[in-house]
Amino acid sequence: MKKEIIDRMVEIVGQDYVVDDLSQMKSYLYDETEFKIRPVADEDCIVIKPEKAEQISEIVKYANEIKFPVVARGGGTGLCGAAVPTQPSIIVSLERLNKTVEFDDKNLMITVESGMTLEGLLEELSPYDKLFFPVHPGDEGAQIGGMVVENAGGVRAVKHGIMRNHVKGVEIVLPTGELVNFGGKLIKNNMGYDLLHMIIGSEGTLGIVTKATLKLYPKNKHIGTLVVSFDSKEEAADVVPKILQEGITPLAIEYMEKVTSLESAKHLGLTWPAQKGTVDLMFILDETCEDDLYDKSGRIVEMCEENGAVDSLIAETTSEQKTLLDIRSNVYTAYKENIADALDIAVPSSKVPEMINELNRIAKKYNTTAPSVGHIADGNVHNFIMLEDGKLPDYLEDIRNEMYDAAIKLGGTVTAEHGTGKTRMKHMSMQYTEREIEIMKNIKKAFDPNNILNPHTIVD
Numbered sequence: 001m002k003k004e005i006i007d008r009m010v011e012i013v014g015q016d017y018v019v020d021d022l023s024q025m026k027s028y029l030y031d032e033t034e035f036k037i038r039p040v041a042d043e044d045c046i047v048i049k050p051e052k053a054e055q056i057s058e059i060v061k062y063a064n065e066i067k068f069p070v071v072a073r074g075g076g077t078g079l080c081g082a083a084v085p086t087q088p089s090i091i092v093s094l095e096r097l098n099k100t101v102e103f104d105d106k107n108l109m110i111t112v113e114s115g116m117t118l119e120g121l122l123e124e125l126s127p128y129d130k131l132f133f134p135v136h137p138g139d140e141g142a143q144i145g146g147m148v149v150e151n152a153g154g155v156r157a158v159k160h161g162i163m164r165n166h167v168k169g170v171e172i173v174l175p176t177g178e179l180v181n182f183g184g185k186l187i188k189n190n191m192g193y194d195l196l197h198m199i200i201g202s203e204g205t206l207g208i209v210t211k212a213t214l215k216l217y218p219k220n221k222h223i224g225t226l227v228v229s230f231d232s233k234e235e236a237a238d239v240v241p242k243i244l245q246e247g248i249t250p251l252a253i254e255y256m257e258k259v260t261s262l263e264s265a266k267h268l269g270l271t272w273p274a275q276k277g278t279v280d281l282m283f284i285l286d287e288t289c290e291d292d293l294y295d296k297s298g299r300i301v302e303m304c305e306e307n308g309a310v311d312s313l314i315a316e317t318t319s320e321q322k323t324l325l326d327i328r329s330n331v332y333t334a335y336k337e338n339i340a341d342a343l344d345i346a347v348p349s350s351k352v353p354e355m356i357n358e359l360n361r362i363a364k365k366y367n368t369t370a371p372s373v374g375h376i377a378d379g380n381v382h383n384f385i386m387l388e389d390g391k392l393p394d395y396l397e398d399i400r401n402e403m404y405d406a407a408i409k410l411g412g413t414v415t416a417e418h419g420t421g422k423t424r425m426k427h428m429s430m431q432y433t434e435r436e437i438e439i440m441k442n443i444k445k446a447f448d449p450n451n452i453l454n455p456h457t458i459v460d
């Protein structure tokens, strides 16, 4: 790294918060993308740990003047290589911007600095018995800023939606170094173009988020978890819209092929309690009163049985519920070492049974299996293309393209929640027309004329 860049960074944040030694920097170079497909990081980087937005503004202003890449670093839990610097870069770690700015219970909102982790936010909210923040991706090490710009989803989207539904305002540093605010504590705002929603999902390419205002919701006290087992994947998928049409909206409906639940339980040294069938649906319900919880749970089991379910169980205690959720949350971690690529396809939810059939057909064609879990009510299926003898299979590109193509033909998307990043950028043209991609490139140019912010991400 050039000496003048290091000197300028030391001037802005102080020697203690500049890391240019490779051994200390290594954990900032990669995210959680599968080892064999993640982009290769350029090690000629420097990590800066600012304490406030004004310092980030100075860093970015300087980088823009010398046209030098800047990559924002959140919790590093991303699954699309977006946080990996692929050319010499200043890595701006947000970890020290981790405080609550304002808890505003009258407006049911909280404003936090963007480097607060999800775990930190949950701790911060725990004394306030009545309110909670619903979005919960599987790794609580994710930071709020990372969740905003990845438009994170997770298991609770059935009832509460994704980050886009709950982020009301952001403070950001633009690629030119200016510090601006988009949105605010408003439920309605129709003035001009909606720049807030350009930032949500922008993967660190349009600005560095320094604060976010999030909507909070009343907490329901009565929580229950059900696991219902089926022999047929299609029957399991087919019952989900019927339950939603009945007016029952669980907090989560997770689809777990039995092999994935067993593998994750084994990895954690736990036992998956539902042994029958080949696939499970896990329902989490949160209700205002106990009677509703029991009525709705009973009705779900009844409808599943009418749709071919072979077994069901209810986890009543908090500890039983936690075990089930831990097993679900650790499926990816349990498989990770053997996964070539974990896809993040979504289709309209009515098309899920057809999608699952298609995924099975394509996997069979390549003489492999692609175990799946998914946020099924959102139409979002993560299926794992596995390594063969520890290597990327020769057919990886072909099988992946066929699966993406099948999803797009059903009106779906290549990525529902994990993001385009650097690993899926090459698939943009499968889903979008040239003209659509050109508009996206022009948006990038309008924000970042010198292309310094997280280059080679989403669009090139």
Ligand SMILES: Cc1cc2nc3c(=O)[nH]c(=O)nc-3n(C[C@H](O)[C@H](O)[C@H](O)COP(=O)(O)OP(=O)(O)OC[C@H]3O[C@@H](n4cnc5c(N)ncnc54)[C@H](O)[C@@H]3O)c2cc1C
Binding pocket: 031, 032, 071, 072, 073, 074, 075, 076, 077, 078, 079, 082, 083, 094, 114, 115, 136, 137, 138, 139, 141, 142, 143, 144, 145, 146, 147, 148, 149, 150, 151, 152, 153, 154, 155, 203, 204, 205, 207, 208, 209, 210, 329, 332, 333, 417, 418, 454, 457
């Ligand atoms: C086990 C596991 C389970 C997961 N489950 C889910 C899930 O269920 N649903 C889901 O949606 N995701 C899930 N994820 C993915 C991941 O947690 C999310 O994408 C998360 O939003 C990433 O946040 P981060 O802070 O770790 O971002 P990072 O990985 O650090 O960065 C991601 C991108 O955001 C940019 N960035 C980070 N902070 C900022 C900022 N303040 N301003 C501007 N740009 C910034 C980076 O430059 C990069 O481009 C999971 C990941 C793991 C490892």
